[in-house]
Amino acid sequence: MNLTLAAKDGRNQPRDEGRAESPLAVRGLTVSYGEKPAVFSVDATFRAGAMTAIVGPNGAGKSTLLKAALGIVRPLSGKVTCYGKPLAKQRGRIAYVPQRASVDWDFPTRVIDVVLMGLYRQLGLLGRVRAGQMETALACLDRVGMREFADRQIGQLSGGQQQRVFLARALAQGAELYLLDEPFAGVDAATEKAIIAVLKELKAQGKTVVAVHHDLSTVPEYFDRVFLINTTRVAEGTVEEAFTEAHLHEAYGGRLATAQMSVAG
Amino acid sequence: MGLEFVSLSLPPLLIGIFAAIACALPGNFLLLRRQALIGDAISHVVLPGIVLAFLVTGAVSAWPMLLGAGAAALVTVLLIEIIRRVGRIEPGAAMGVVFTAMFAGGVLLLEQSDTSSVHLDVQHALYGNLESLIWLDGLGWASLLDWEALKGIPPELPRMFFTLVFVCGFIFLLWRPLKLSTFDEGFARTLGLPTGLIGLSLVVVAATAAVAAFDAVGSIIVIAMFICPPAAARMMTNRLERQIGWSVGFATLSAVLGYVLAGYGPLWLGGQNAVSAAGMIATVSGVILGVAALAGPCRHRAGAPAG
Secondary structure, three states: OHHHHHHHHHHOOOOOOOOOOOOEEEEEEEEEOOOOEEEEEEEEEEOOOOEEEEEOOOOOOHHHHHHHHHOOOOOOEEEEEEOOEEHHHOHHHEEEEOOHHHOOOOOOOEHHHHHHHOOHHHHOOOOOOOHHHHHHHHHHHHHOOOHHHOOOEHHHOOHHHHHHHHHHHHHHOOOOEEEEEOOOOOOOHHHHHHHHHHHHHHHHOOOEEEEEOOOHHHHHHHOOEEEEEEOEEEEEEEHHHHOOHHHHHHHHHHHHHHHHHHHHO | OHHHHHHHHHHHHHHHHHHHHHHHHHHHHHHHOOOOHHHHHHHHHHHHHHHHHHHHHOOOOHHHHHHHHHHHHHHHHHHHHHHHHHOOOOHHHHHHHHHHHHHHHHHHHHHHOOOOOOOOOHHHHHHOOHHHOOOOOOOOHHHHHOHHHHOOOOOHHHHHHHHHHHHHHHHHHOHHHHHHHHHOHHHHHHOOOOHHHHHHHHHHHHHHHHHHHHHHHHHHHHHHHHHHHHHHHHOOOOOHHHHHHHHHHHHHHHHHHHHHHHHHHHHHOOOOOOOOHHHHHHHHHHHHHHHHHHHOOOOOOOOOOOO
16 A cells, blocks of 8 residues: 555655756657557657666666657657747757667777767768867777777777767767666676766756666665656656665565665676 | 670660669668668569559559559568558568568469560569660760760660669658667657658668669669678678668669679580570679678677677
8 A cells, every 4th residue: 555655655746846947858758669559659768968867667668768768759639848848849958879689780980980970069960070079089989988998989889888888879969868778788897887987977067867777776876856657657856866775676576676686696 | 796786785784783782782781770671572462463553554664664663562561560550460470471471362363364475574574685775876975965866875874874863862861860760769759750651662672772772683683682782781780880781782783783794604614605684783782792791891790788
C-alpha cells in the first residue's frame, strides 16, 4: 500500500510545472517497435540547468524515450516540446551523444572529422571548414583529453576514447541541452571521470544534461535529478525525492536484487 | 594505330570507364551502409523492366527501356521493403528473394516473347555488347573535333557520360549529409537531416547508374563495379575522401586493363579469339580486390569491435 502511495506521489507532481521553459518536455509519449509498447504514455519535464539521469531496468524504454524525444524514432502518439516550441525549430540548441555501439567504428574517417560533424549546422552542405571552426573542434577534443588523437582513424581507439570523441562532437554542437545515451557503458574508469567532469562543467555553465544511466550506485554522486522509467513513468524528481527504495522497487520489481548485485560486483 | 583505335577501341573503352566509375562511386556508400547487394539486385531486375518496355513499345529504343528498367528498379526497392517489414526477413535475404525472382521472371518473359528479330537476349543482359559500340565515323583523332563525325558516335557514350556527371554531382553536393548519415544515422536525424530521403536518393542514383550501365555493358560489370573497386579502396586508406579516389582509380584500371586483356590477352597466350570485355573487366576488378586484400595497408581492422 505504501509502495503505491509513494509511486502516486511521484506521478502526481504538478505536470505543467516549468513546462514552457523546460528544455525538453514530453506528453503522453508512446513508442512501439512491435506489438508491445517500449514506452507507454510517458510524461516527462526535464529541468533546465539540472543533470538528470534516466534510470530503469533493461528494456524499460530508457533509450527509446530519448530517441523518441529527439525524433530519431517515430512515436505512436505524444507531444515533444523543446524550450516550449516544437523540436524541429530548436535543433540548434540540442546536442546528442548516441550509444557508442550504435555506429560502425570501422568507418573510414578520422577523429577530427567526427568532431567536425558536430559543426554541420554551421558548415551546411558545401561550406569549407574555416580555421576558427577547426580551432573549435580541436578545443572540444582538448576538453575530453583527446587532442593528440585528432588524426587517428576512429577504429584505432579504445572504447573509452571513442566515447570521449562522441562527447567532443556534442560539445562542438555548442548546445544548451545535452542528451546522452549510456555515456558510461563499457568505458574505463579514467574516461568515466573525464566525462563526468565535462558534464559537471556544462552544468556549471548553466547547460542542461540528461543521460540514460544504468549504474545505480553512481546516480546520487553524478546526478541531481532522476527520471525512473519502466515502460511507464515511475517517478521523477530530485535524487532524494525520486531515487528511493520504494520507487526503485516499483521500477525494477524482483530484478532490483540482481541490479544491485551487478553494481556491487 | 590512331585510326583503328579511335573508331574501334576508344568508344568502348570510354563507355567502360564511365560505367565503371558511375557504379563505383555510389558503391562506396552502399558498401559502408551494408547495402552492397542493392546494386546486384537492381542490375538483375533491370531485365524484366527492359523486356516489358520492349513488349509495350515493340521496339528496342533507349528511352522506353531506360524507363522500364527504372520502374522495375523502383518496384524492387519497394518489394524489398515490403517483404522485409511484413515477412520480418533480414534485408539481405529479402533482396535475394526479390532480385532472383524478378530476374527469373525476366528470363521467362524473354523466352515467351518474340525477340528473335532484335538484339535482346539473356546473354546480352549479362555481358552487354561493349565490343560492338564502335564509331564508324571516327577516322582518326581529328574526328574528335569534327561535328559531323561526332554525330555518328554510339549514343551509349554520351548517355553514360551524362550519367557519370549526374552521379558525381550528386555525391559532390550531398557529400556531407551522405557521409554523416552513413556513419551515424541517429545523430544525423537529430541535426534535422532527412536520413530516409538521403538513403532513398542514394539508391535512386545507384539505380540510375546501374540502368544506364546495364544498357551498354551488361549486368556483370555493374555488379562487379558496385562492390570490387570500393571494397579494394577501403583497404588502401582509412579516410573516406581518399577511399573515393582509390575506387575511381581502381574502376578505371579495371576498365582499361580488362578491355585490353580481353582484346589481346588470348592472342598473347596463343589463342584465337578475343574474350568478352565485360567478363574480363569484372575479372580484373576481382583480381584487384584480391591483391588489395592481401597487400593493402589498411586491411587490418584495429581497435574495438563494432559492437
